[in-house]
Amino acid sequence: MDRAPGLSVRLKLTLSYAGFLMLAGALLLATVWVFLLRYVPEVIYFPPSSTPPGTFEPFGPPFVPDRSDLLRAFGPKAAAVLAFLLVFGLGGGWILAGSMLAPLTRIKNATRLVANGSLSHRIEMEGRRDEFRELADAFDAMLARLEAHDAEQQRFAANASHELRTPLAITQTLLDVARNDSNHDTGELVDRLHFINTRAIDLTEAMLLLSRANQRSFNRDYVDLSLIAEEATETLLPLAEKGGLTIETSGDIAPTIGSHALLLQMTTNLVHNAIVHNVPEQGTVWVTTSLRPKTVVLIVENTGEKLSTQFVSTIVEPFQRGTGRIRNSHAGVGLGLAIVRSITQAHDGTLTLAPRAAGGLRVTVRLPAAPPHTARSRSGEPPHGPAGE
Known part of the structure; x- marks a missing residue:
């Protein structure tokens, strides 16, 4: 201007x-x-x-x-x-x-x-605290967040380009082999192309979902995390049974305000991650919900190999994959926990990951609890205020 x-x-x-x-x-x-x-x-x-x-x-x-x-x-x-x-x-x-x-x-x-594009510069104002120094410290903190976000976006773009290039390169190789070898089994080629194309589609949809969560472009409604946990476990129960795992679901009603689709995706990713990163046989996945005075808590735990704290702190980054999968065909696209973190942050919640002493991972999601009058209005009583409209 x-x-x-x-x-x-x-x-x-x-x-x-x-x-x-x-x-x-x-x-x-x-x-x-x-x-x-x-x-x-x-x-x-x-x-x-x-x-x-x-x-x-x-x-x-x-x-x-x-x-x-x-x-x-x-x-x-x-x-x-x-x-x-x-x-x-x-x-x-x-x-x-x-x-x-x-x-x-x-x-x-x-x-x-x-x-001019220099995010590494810091003011580092010296002296005792006053209005100017508070402004300088706030500016430095903002620059640190911007630099970290910019670095994260650059890593994400580089990793996404690599992940998308891999299936395209494999597809190109398969097509070149089929064109040069007229006696090649077309049925096997079609199956492999279908598998590679499916993974590319899954990766693209995961990136779109991650972008949607980061932009917070969704409607907020009354959601019960306990019902979402039951829905996610029922959906993934065949996968758990195929790997010889047991899923145990328990907990209280956990009402919150948010997107049912995104919270279901968040819970499904957590349960899927707990199933895939588990022991080959006789493993267990625990899914519990609870209601606190101001928050609702979703905890997903699983058995598995012992993990270090340093390793756990990195697996929420995009395209970071763990070890100990029970099935290679369910490896995912490397965005599961990154999507969980983005959905949690979009709902003003917190995500905590900690290794279990006996092996495996414990993931805790805390979201703001829905106001009591919102829950009453959804239970059949007359609505009170904007939340019941």
């Missing part, structure tokens, strides 16, 4: 300081006039001289100034004082304003560097 040029903040502060100093000087001189000079009489009366007639007075009668004499003496001095205060106020105000605005200059220079 183009704006007309104006006075700098430093000049405005300088004029403000000088104007305030001039006003204070004028008020001081006015105080001198009101409480001192105004009481000097216009004409001073002298009593008759006691000198005998005919006696010569060499110096004449004594001189006593009246109000007009004092005004003639006071006026030029007051004007000189005001002129001095003006010069002193302008000079001192300019220096003082420059000193006060020096941190703002550093923030301005840092902003220009950011505008």
